[in-house]
Amino acid sequence: MSVTSKSPIQVVLAALATARRGLPAYSHICSPKTFTQHQLFACLVLKNFLKTDYRGVVDHLVDHSNLVELLELTRIPHFTTLQKASRRLLAADKAKRLMDATVRQQMGRRKRVSSAAIDSTGLQCGTASAYFVRRRKKVESPWKTVVYHNYPKLGIVCDTSNHFILAFQAGRGPRPDIDEFRPLVADALKRVRLSLMTADAGYDSEPNHQFARDGHGIRTVIPPKHGRPTKKPARGHYRRLMQTRFDREIYRNRVQVETVMSMIKRRQGSHVRGHKYWSQCRDLRLIALTHNIMILVLVEVFYRALPTPFSICLGNVPPVKIALYSAEESVGTVTQGTQTLAELVFANPGLR
Numbered sequence: 001m002s003v004t005s006k007s008p009i010q011v012v013l014a015a016l017a018t019a020r021r022g023l024p025a026y027s028h029i030c031s032p033k034t035f036t037q038h039q040l041f042a043c044l045v046l047k048n049f050l051k052t053d054y055r056g057v058v059d060h061l062v063d064h065s066n067l068v069e070l071l072e073l074t075r076i077p078h079f080t081t082l083q084k085a086s087r088r089l090l091a092a093d094k095a096k097r098l099m100d101a102t103v104r105q106q107m108g109r110r111k112r113v114s115s116a117a118i119d120s121t122g123l124q125c126g127t128a129s130a131y132f133v134r135r136r137k138k139v140e141s142p143w144k145t146v147v148y149h150n151y152p153k154l155g156i157v158c159d160t161s162n163h164f165i166l167a168f169q170a171g172r173g174p175r176p177d178i179d180e181f182r183p184l185v186a187d188a189l190k191r192v193r194l195s196l197m198t199a200d201a202g203y204d205s206e207p208n209h210q211f212a213r214d215g216h217g218i219r220t221v222i223p224p225k226h227g228r229p230t231k232k233p234a235r236g237h238y239r240r241l242m243q244t245r246f247d248r249e250i251y252r253n254r255v256q257v258e259t260v261m262s263m264i265k266r267r268q269g270s271h272v273r274g275h276k277y278w279s280q281c282r283d284l285r286l287i288a289l290t291h292n293i294m295i296l297v298l299v300e301v302f303y304r305a306l307p308t309p310f311s312i313c314l315g316n317v318p319p320v321k322i323a324l325y326s327a328e329e330s331v332g333t334v335t336q337g338t339q340t341l342a343e344l345v346f347a348n349p350g351l352r
Contacts, residue, residue: 002162004294011049014296015042022101039071040085048290054079090282102292103191112193113159117257120155122173124271152272152280155180157188160256170284177202194218198254201225206236221251
């Protein structure tokens with residue numbers, strides 16, 4: 001199982017390393033080159049990590065100069081700069097490239113995931129408390145109800161062993177889960193090979209079984225309970241197989257995808273800030289990417305991924321100068337003493 005990082009420094013370093021793997025420094029040869037795409041993406045991840053808005057993350061950078069130095073910012077970006085950057089960096093194609101980068105960092109040379117699970121969840125469009133909404137329903141002419149005709153919906157495929165998201169799909173609900181199975185699994189197969197896929201009854205259909213089992217050799221475990229309850233045998237070979245040989249022990253692993261949904265809503269909030277469809281989709285993509293980045297806590301690797309040296313201040317201790325190199329070059333060294341970088345970071349909780 002995994003633990004998400006609680007340190008803004010670790011999250012910023014992981015976001016920088018992810019962006020450097022997935023995106024070029026600048027989107028165009030004639031770009032102003034005031035900020036790199038890596039720096040802007042790290043600011044967007046920090047925004048979600050802090051559960052704030054664009055103005056809030058800018059004020060946070062103003063108050064914390066160590067993060068500004070870590071990001072190598074010559075000046076703090078305006079909040080409208082981050083808002084416009086989100087339109088470019090969180091578009092569907094670039095978001096998938098960033099997801100590819102997180103999966104490569106997590107998996108390393110491994111290509112096969114032994115057990116995966118798929119599920120989707122809806123998020124709120126506002127921040128009104130459930131108690132407030134329930135009270136407003138009792139008045140004669142309520143102006144606020146619990147009914148949402150449309151809501152942001154996030155579908156994911158995750159590794160049940162470490163809660164890492166392997167594929168995501170942003171959309172709008174309510175809508176059935178059945179037609180989301182094939183695109184999500186196909187997107188995950190572009191990054192890893194899957195041996196087992198568990199899902200709840202919302203994804204139960206014979207074509208989904210055939211797509212996974214016959215098309216890609218993935219064993220599926222899905223309860224054959226879609227539709228009206230009946231005592232008749234299910235239609236289709238694999239659905240009848242689920243009725244007679246359903247493996248409950250393996251199906252218990254599916255609960256881990258519910259844990260992922262809980263981790264997302266507890267750490268990043270259960271609502272999105274966007275009001276229109278495309279802005280809500282961008283928010284959902286950033287939520288999935290931020291979740292993965294918070295799991296990537298290999299601090300030493302991410303420090304080595306930075307190209308230039310910087311100083312870290314350890315409380316009352318004078319700033320320590322650290323020489324950092326790319327991952328293909330030698331390991332970063334500390335100029336004061338003989339401690340390794342990992343020992344230095346984990347020996348000082350202020351760096352986490």
